Structure formats: structure tokens, C-alpha cells
Amino acid sequence: MVAGIGPGNPRFLTMEVKDAIENFEKVVAFGRVSNSLGHIRKDFIRIEKIAHIDKLLEEYEDILILASGDPCFYGIVEYLKRENIKIEKILPGLSSFQYMMAKLGITWQGANFLSLHGRKGKLESVKDYKLSIILTDKDNTPSRISKSLYEMGVKGRIYVGFNLSYEDERIIKAEIGKKIDDITPLAVVVIENEMD
Numbered sequence: 001m002v003a004g005i006g007p008g009n010p011r012f013l014t015m016e017v018k019d020a021i022e023n024f025e026k027v028v029a030f031g032r033v034s035n036s037l038g039h040i041r042k043d044f045i046r047i048e049k050i051a052h053i054d055k056l057l058e059e060y061e062d063i064l065i066l067a068s069g070d071p072c073f074y075g076i077v078e079y080l081k082r083e084n085i086k087i088e089k090i091l092p093g094l095s096s097f098q099y100m101m102a103k104l105g106i107t108w109q110g111a112n113f114l115s116l117h118g119r120k121g122k123l124e125s126v127k128d129y130k131l132s133i134i135l136t137d138k139d140n141t142p143s144r145i146s147k148s149l150y151e152m153g154v155k156g157r158i159y160v161g162f163n164l165s166y167e168d169e170r171i172i173k174a175e176i177g178k179k180i181d182d183i184t185p186l187a188v189v190v191i192e193n194e195m196d
């Protein structure tokens with residue numbers, strides 16, 4: 001079974017996921033995910049790389065795999081499907097982008113979604129949408145995204161949500177192209193494109 005834990009702060013766990021974490025015999029989680037849930041249980045099987053899951057699935061029959069945000073949004077479900085691993089059930093979670101959009105008070109239907117998290121993504125599609133929502137990583141940082149969009153001639157606003165839902169959360173707003181401090185690699189970027 002796969003479950004989404006929300007953006008990180010346990011306040012955003014669903015009751016269903018909390019119950020599953022308490023009751024499963026084996027619960028697998030990445031470092032950041034397991035760190036924030038230490039008050040629920042301590043015996044997480046911690047993994048560093050997504051590929052480690054394959055071995056665990058060979059070893060144990062019934063495991064709960066915890067994913068950040070929602071597992072169906074640029075997450076673990078994509079990987080498991082690619083590997084032809086059968087997923088018995090998926091418990092949804094609040095995605096980091098949903099949390100961010102609620103904080104900004106911006107509705108997101110019809111938005112363009114992109115993930116540059118560990119991928120070579122293309123920013124070209126941002127040109128065609130009034131609203132784009134982008135996941136980042138340590139290489140594809142908000143400041144790089146802002147610079148690239150400026151060079152592509154995209155005008156408008158960029159919002160960045162760093163460490164969303166944690167105590168040190170920061171949300172900033174800037175004009176596209178203006179300097180942004182990449183405080184942490186954990187960030188969601190939202191682009192409001194001033195297209196004609």
C-alpha cells in the first residue's frame with residue numbers, strides 16, 4: 001500500500017493515513033518523511049533512494065510506503081507503475097502544491113503542472129499558460145527558473161514556497177527575473193504569466 005503524508009507537517013496527515021502508519025507492521029519512508037512522523041512511530045524502514053523499494057518488496061509481502069504530498073502527483077506511484085510493481089491501494093495526501101495555492105489564495109484549475117525534481121524538464125510550456133506550478137530540486141532552483149523564464153521573455157510574477165508547512169516555511173513573491181535567494185531545495189514555484 002502507498003500513502004501520501006501531505007507537505008510534511010503531521011498536522012496535514014489524514015486520519016486514514018495516520019491509522020495506516022500506526023497499524024502496518026512494516027512502514028517504509030524517506031528521511032524527511034520519517035523525521036516528521038517520529039511521534040507516531042520510531043521503527044520506520046528508512047530509505048535513501050527510490051530504487052531501494054524494489055529490494056524491500058522482495059523481502060516483505062505487505063508494506064506501507066509513505067510518500068510526500070500526494071503519491072499520484074509526480075511521486076512514487078509513477079515509479080512503481082514504471083517498474084510494473086502492483087499497488088494494492090493508494091491513500092491520498094495533501095499535495096505540496098495544493099497547500100501552496102491555498103496559502104496564496106489562487107485557484108488552480110486549468111494550471112500547467114511541471115516537475116523539475118530530478119528531471120530535465122522543459123520550461124517552454126510556461127509560455128502558453130497564465131498559471132504554472134513547478135516542483136523544484138537542488139539543481140533546478142527557483143532562482144534558475146526565474147532567470148530562464150526571464151531569458152525566454154516570460155513576464156509576470158513568481159511565487160516561491162520554501163519548506164511548506166514546516167516551522168521555517170517561507171513564501172516569497174517577486175517579478176520574474178528578479179534575484180531570488182534559494183533558501184532550501186524544497187520548494188514549489190508558481191508562475192503568473194502576464195500573457196496577452
Ligand SMILES: C[S@@+](CC[C@H](N)C(=O)[O-])C[C@H]1O[C@@H](n2cnc3c(N)ncnc32)[C@H](O)[C@@H]1O
Pocket residue numbers: 007008067068069070071072073074075076094095096097117134135136137161162163164165166185186187188
Ligand atoms: C518527488 S516530488 C513529490 C511531490 C509530492 N508528491 C507532492 O504532491 O507534493 C518532491 C518535490 O515536491 C515539492 N515539495 C514537496 N514537499 C514540499 C514542501 N513541504 N515544501 C516545498 N516543496 C515541497 C518540492 O518541489 C520537492 O522537490
